[in-house]
Amino acid sequence: MKGQRHAGSSRFTPYFFILPAVVFYAIFFLFSIGFGLWVSFREWDMLTPLDKTRFVGLSNYVYLFTKDDLFLPVLRNTLVFAIGSVLFSTAIALLLAVALQNNPRRGLWRTLYFLPMVTSVVAIANIWRYLYDPNFGLFNGLLSLFHIPGLRWIDSTALAMPSLIAVSVWATIGGALLLFAAGLEGIPTMYYEAARLDGCSGWNEFRHITLPLLRPTLLFVLITGFINGLQSFALTMIMTGGGPVNSTRVLALYMYETAFQNFRMGRASAMAFVLFLIIFLITLLQLRIFRRGGVEAH
Amino acid sequence: MKRMSRILSALIILVGSLTMLIPFVDMTIGALRTRQESISVPLVFWPRSPQWQNFVDVLHSLPMGRLYLNSLITAGGVTLAVLVTSALTGFALAKYRFVGREGFFRFVLGTLMFPQFVFLIPVYYLMKRVPLAGGNDLLGIGGSGLLHSYGALILPFMVNGFGIFLMRQFIMDIPDELIEAARIDGCSELRIFTHIVLPNLKPAMATLAIFIFLGQWNEFIWSMIITTSAQKLMTLPVGIQLLQGQLDPVRTDLLMRAALSYAVWPVIGLFVLLQKYYVKGMVMTGMK
Numbered sequence: 230m231k232g233q234r235h236a237g238s239s240r241f242t243p244y245f246f247i248l249p250a251v252v253f254y255a256i257f258f259l260f261s262i263g264f265g266l267w268v269s270f271r272e273w274d275m276l277t278p279l280d281k282t283r284f285v286g287l288s289n290y291v292y293l294f295t296k297d298d299l300f301l302p303v304l305r306n307t308l309v310f311a312i313g314s315v316l317f318s319t320a321i322a323l324l325l326a327v328a329l330q331n332n333p334r335r336g337l338w339r340t341l342y343f344l345p346m347v348t349s350v351v352a353i354a355n356i357w358r359y360l361y362d363p364n365f366g367l368f369n370g371l372l373s374l375f376h377i378p379g380l381r382w383i384d385s386t387a388l389a390m391p392s393l394i395a396v397s398v399w400a401t402i403g404g405a406l407l408l409f410a411a412g413l414e415g416i417p418t419m420y421y422e423a424a425r426l427d428g429c430s431g432w433n434e435f436r437h438i439t440l441p442l443l444r445p446t447l448l449f450v451l452i453t454g455f456i457n458g459l460q461s462f463a464l465t466m467i468m469t470g471g472g473p474v475n476s477t478r479v480l481a482l483y484m485y486e487t488a489f490q491n492f493r494m495g496r497a498s499a500m501a502f503v504l505f506l507i508i509f510l511i512t513l514l515q516l517r518i519f520r521r522g523g524v525e526a527h
Numbered sequence: 528m529k530r531m532s533r534i535l536s537a538l539i540i541l542v543g544s545l546t547m548l549i550p551f552v553d554m555t556i557g558a559l560r561t562r563q564e565s566i567s568v569p570l571v572f573w574p575r576s577p578q579w580q581n582f583v584d585v586l587h588s589l590p591m592g593r594l595y596l597n598s599l600i601t602a603g604g605v606t607l608a609v610l611v612t613s614a615l616t617g618f619a620l621a622k623y624r625f626v627g628r629e630g631f632f633r634f635v636l637g638t639l640m641f642p643q644f645v646f647l648i649p650v651y652y653l654m655k656r657v658p659l660a661g662g663n664d665l666l667g668i669g670g671s672g673l674l675h676s677y678g679a680l681i682l683p684f685m686v687n688g689f690g691i692f693l694m695r696q697f698i699m700d701i702p703d704e705l706i707e708a709a710r711i712d713g714c715s716e717l718r719i720f721t722h723i724v725l726p727n728l729k730p731a732m733a734t735l736a737i738f739i740f741l742g743q744w745n746e747f748i749w750s751m752i753i754t755t756s757a758q759k760l761m762t763l764p765v766g767i768q769l770l771q772g773q774l775d776p777v778r779t780d781l782l783m784r785a786a787l788s789y790a791v792w793p794v795i796g797l798f799v800l801l802q803k804y805y806v807k808g809m810v811m812t813g814m815k
Contacts (some may be wrong), residue, residue: 242716247631250616253686258638267646275652325543330537338540340802341547347798347805349745351764352787356550357555359780365799367553370570399546404809413812431532460642463747467768480592481748484644489752494648501644512640 269498275514276492281427289499299475299483300500307480309390310465313457314397319450321391321398322405323443327435329406330413339410343403350400357396358383361468383469393464393477400464401457405450411437412446445519452515480504558582558784565781581778585785588774593759594766601680601750601762602743608685609739610732616686616695618724622706632695635736638688643748646683651752654679675757680750684743690735693811697731698724730804737801739807744794763790 244251270288273282293300324406325342329335345353360367361382368477382392420438429437440447462481466469471478471486488497557565559577571798585591614681619625620632655672657663673679701724709719725732747764753760767786774782798805 231685232642240625243619243625243628246615246619246623246720248624249612249690250635250686251631253612254805256653257646257686258641259645261653262641264649264652265645275648321543324539328539332540338544340799341544343802344547344551344795344798347741347745347794348791348796349764350747351745351768351789352554353550355783355787356554359784360550360553364568365566365570367549367572368569370568370572373569399550402547407806407809446666456642460644481644485647485748485752488648489755489759498648501642501647504642505645508640523588 243399265498266502268494269502271495273494274492275488275494285495289495290503292496292505293499299478299495301339302475303478303480303483304503306390306478307459307474310394310397310461310477310479311455313391313394314461315451316460317394318398318401318454319405319447322402322450323447325402325406325408326413327439329410335410339406345400346403348400350463351467352430353396353400354464357399358468361392382388383477384473386473389469389473391476393468394463396468397458397461401454405454408446409443412443441492448518450514452511455512459504459508470507505520528540535567539632544759551791554784555788558781560761562781563776565778570658573781578781581781582788584775584778585789589770589786591786591789594761594763596764597677597680597760597766598601598744600677602740604677604681605684605743606740608681609687609690609719610736612686613690613694613724614698614728614732614737615720616627616674617696617698618720620691620695622701624794625645635688647749647752648785649704654682654753674753675760677760679753680762681758683749684746687739690739693735693808694728694731696811697728702728730807734804734811736810737797741794741798743804803814 262419270284270286271282271283273279274291325338329338332338363369363379363381363384366382368382372379380388383389416439420442421434424434424438461479461487465477465479465482466485469477471482481504484497484500484504487500489491553572554710558581559579560571560574561578564571564574616635616642620628620635651674656675657659657672657678658665658667660670660678661672663672664670673682705723705727706719709723714722744762745764747768750762751765751769754765758770761769763782767783767790771779771783771786
């Protein structure tokens with residue numbers, strides 16, 4: 230008899246249980262967001278007492294979009310990185326999920342693909358930095374075996390971004406693969422059996438059964454992957470530092486530098502809220518698509 | 528046709544697996560090369576005689592024990608706190624009807640939408656202004672607050688929206704009759720939580736614990752911001768990244784690989800041992 234009051238239970242009991250979370254969210258969520266927003270309308274260096282800071286209205290935001298030579302290229306880099314990594318990672322994960330679908334050792338393979346998901350990004354970034362090394366790295370070493378001149382993987386403006394995307398794809402396939410695998414297991418085998426009786430196989434089976442039934446998973450993987458990609462930080466910070474010539478500087482890195490190296494809290498806050506706004510819009514889009522698809526949000 | 532697709536599948540799996548393994552193998556095999564081997568052209572992949580000395584030397588050049596301890600304290604503290612707060616909140620959301628329940632649950636899910644970057648500046652400032660800590664006065668002015676303490680590394684992660692969601696889903700599966708029976712026996716609500724709900728929640732707790740622990744173990748940006756000026760608090764990833772200047776300059780890449788091997792393999796071992804729990808949590812994220 231859920232929901233009724235009982236001896237020993239007062240109507241305050243549930244509030245008592247959620248109290249720690251409420252206090253936490255009041256301080257670390259509501260207050261922080263309000264304060265962050267307030268900071269984004271001011272000029273502040275973190276050291277000056279707050280009452281001595283200057284209110285500058287929207288000019289931090291205006292600055293980013295009109296005067297800052299870096300912000301728009303950085304925004305573009307961020308989108309390229311996020312879209313590039315999520316598209317390739319999702320496509321490869323889907324391919325692998327289908328290839329592994331009937332493999333008796335699929336659990337083992339999935340574990341292998343999943344390893345980067347539990348590996349520190351510091352380790353991933355450094356290992357790949359060594360692999361990409363123009364003189365002594367494994368990749369150029371392998372190329373030279375075939376007498377192909379080495380590439381400047383992360384030292385050239387043309388290749389740096391694709392090279393970083395490749396690392397991100399490598400690191401995120403496992404998560405997508407796992408979700409696809411769970412989605413595939415939810416598809417009743419009788420659909421495939423029926424299709425086979427009708428003489429349908431291979432590509433057609435994939436197109437007309439697997440893909441439509443996997444649609445909700447696919448959408449979820451794409452959207453969350455994209456949102457995560459937008460927030461990528463350590464990979465670029467460690468592998469390229471945003472270079473060469475800003476070709477890989479992404480929003481999160483730029484925001485970090487603006488706040489904690491140049492101490493322009495107002496501008497950095499404004500950047501953070503621009504990032505939030507982008508993520509917010511994408512999430513709304515996701516919810517809308519899910520509702521239309523008749524899939525429960527939770 | 529059938530055979531073609533099976534060969535194709537096998538090929539995809541083979542190429543994929545090699546690609547996944549090579550970076551990990553290069554990390555550890557690479558740490559065993561000599562200085563000459565690591566800069567030789569053409570490339571030497573397998574060291575002629577493994578230089579285990581690199582694994583010993585890195586322990587002298589980086590405070591690996593300290594870094595490990597800090598990571599354990601931080602990740603352990605966060606995990607413990609998240610388990611408690613998630614179970615309590617999830618219990619209230621799953622088994623009580625109260626004014627504001629739906630709204631609060633939606634709010635919790637909504638918090639997951641906010642990027643960490645929105646919170647960096649405000650929470651940094653909050654930590655700095657904690658009253659009576661780190662030389663601060665009652666108003667939180669004058670000192671560094673909690674900035675140079677484990678508090679700054681742990682407090683901002685003590686409640687986790689995903690954890691609350693996960694616990695709510697699991698607690699909803701506990702039969703109401705079980706709770707009702709305990710109530711009739713005169714159990715207090717808190718006792719119901721500790722004696723009925725928690726024991727039934729062990730697998731869920733394991734899932735959440737490993738999920739949060741691994742996530743926090745690998746957390747980078749916040750720990751870096753906090754510990755750049757407080758070296759004693761550096762966690763493993765931050766320490767390895769920021770202290771690599773302390774390594775023998777002619778062998779930096781070798782010693783880095785050794786340090787990273789120390790950081791990565793135990794976590795992978797933990798994951799492989801407990802992966803059934805981890806995977807459950809991972810798949811739950813896809814269901815929300």
